[in-house]
Amino acid sequence: MSESGGSSGLSVVVAGGGTAGHIEPALAVADALRRLDPTVTVTALGTERGLETTLVPDRGYRLELIPPVPLPRKPTMDLLRLPGRVRASVRRTREVLDAVDADVIVGFGGYVALPAYLAAGRGLTRRRRRVRVVVHEANASAGIANKIGARIAARVLAAVPRSGVAARGHADAEIVGIPVRSSITGxxxxxxxxxxxxxxxxxxxxxxxxxxxxxxxxxxxxxxxxxxxxxxxxxxxxxxxxxxxxxxxxxxxxxxxxxxxxxxxxxxxxxxxxxxxxxxxxxxxxxxxxxxxxxxxxxxxxxxxxxxxxxxxxxxxxxxxxxxxxxxxxxxxxxxxxxxxxxxxxxxxxxxxxxxxxxxGHRDAADTVARVVVEVAKGATR
The missing domain is CATH 3.40.50.2000 (Glycogen Phosphorylase B;)
Structure with missing residues (x-):
């Protein structure tokens, strides 16, 4: 386990910036992790363009910014710039993973999650320790980021069946619902x-x-x-x-x-x-x-x-x-x-x-995901 930030507990990086639909589940899981283990250190990845610049600090979590990697929807000059942007974002993400001595990345899709998955998938960090990945797909149809993340993930979770995202060797993801903040579920x-x-x-x-x-x-x-x-x-x-x-x-x-x-x-x-x-x-x-x-x-x-x-x-x-x-x-x-x-x-x-x-509904989804994160950090897979 990490000793980052003066804590002997788990170091988790949540990657769900951009829109509220990605950020809110990430923060709900962060809150659940703290309830489960008060020594946990949670760091959120985001970009300067996303809602996370206000939502994350307001909830009391550390925010680390990385370069955004929006995927062009049409063949334009932006498509030619994509490889360079990806490399820069992955490089910065790996710096964050090393700085917080991350144990687990929890990704919720979107253009913040993709660099996180790629950074974890390239192997060991400078500290020679692998960062495990948990993927959560909220939508009924998975996006490209989570489809890529599922290829390297220790556990893949989803809100509904047949979302199109699954762990290696499995036909579908584990159905847990969408993490919702406790002020709503309670x-x-x-x-x-x-x-x-x-x-x-x-x-x-x-x-x-x-x-x-x-x-x-x-x-x-x-x-x-x-x-x-x-x-x-x-x-x-x-x-x-x-x-x-x-x-x-x-x-x-x-x-x-x-x-x-x-x-x-x-x-x-x-x-x-x-x-x-x-x-x-x-x-x-x-x-x-x-x-x-x-x-x-x-x-x-x-x-x-x-x-x-x-x-x-x-x-x-x-x-x-x-x-x-x-x-x-x-x-x-x-x-x-x-x-x-x-x-x-x-x-x-x-x-x-x-x-x-x-x-x-799944009122306990945030707690379920938090438990999965801790299991993955201890080396357990499905």
Missing amino acids: LDRAGLRAQARAHFGLPADGPVLLVTGGSQGARSLNEAVSGAAAALAAAGVSVLHAHGPKNTLEVARHNPAAPYVAVPYLTRMDLALAAADATVCRSGAMTVAEISAVGLPAVYVPLPHGNGEQELNARPVVAAGGGLIVADAELTPEFVVDTVVPLLRDPDRLAAMGAAAAGA
Whole structure:
């Protein structure tokens, strides 16, 4: 074990920078490692461009920056510069591994994880000790970084079956769910309900719909739900709507007893989840994990772009009865009126969907990954 940082405990490097979907699971595992072993030293890899520059220090972890290696999506001059960028990033990553005397790298995909995997895969560090690798894939369709990392990993973990990433000699990864921070997994929605509603200026009684399209918002969600504001108010449904910092949302006040609260961004997602009875949201892997972990019924609206992985992320929860899926093009004010309003007016159905969502989630995923990390550090493999 490492003696880095004055500790005789484990030295772990988490590689999950860039987006919140990569950073949050990494930090959830870091927190779980500290709960499991207070002597652990956790170092996060990141780049100066990512959200990790604020999220990681705010959570009390050391952040080491490496050069970013974005993979060009089209044949451009950037493609010719890629080998040099990879070498520079791998070289810097190896310097970090040596400096913290790393025992294990835990990678969560993305352009921060790829240099970490390549640095570990090139063999021994200057201190002549191999750094083991654990890979976690959050999405239903694995990215190139984790596919590469799986080739050298001691353990490969995934959120859902058939993600396309697997350890050597195995048909699929170990299914553990997505690590979620304890402030979400331990959320007492019922106990916080009154405080949460007061925080947002929502009524203590009556159904509340939470609308969120992610950190940047989503125009289709904004237009569909705000377009149904009158019908929502008439049905006694209050709305808490995070529309995105770059968007504006003007909603007429139809019913003071059922307000429509529009905010650019939710800084207290825990309170938003506690205030709500159901949500209309995207179905990114982290969103699905958090929503299902707290047992909140959801209407998932997958992004209409990419390879369809957002729909795949939501399918297990929907199949269990914990939510609905609606195509982006089919999310209209009429859909909200005909489908979402009746759901919010049906307490028994909400309760059944909430229980099903909670049953489909993996509230202990962060602790499970932390235990795997410790096992790998001790030399155990699957």
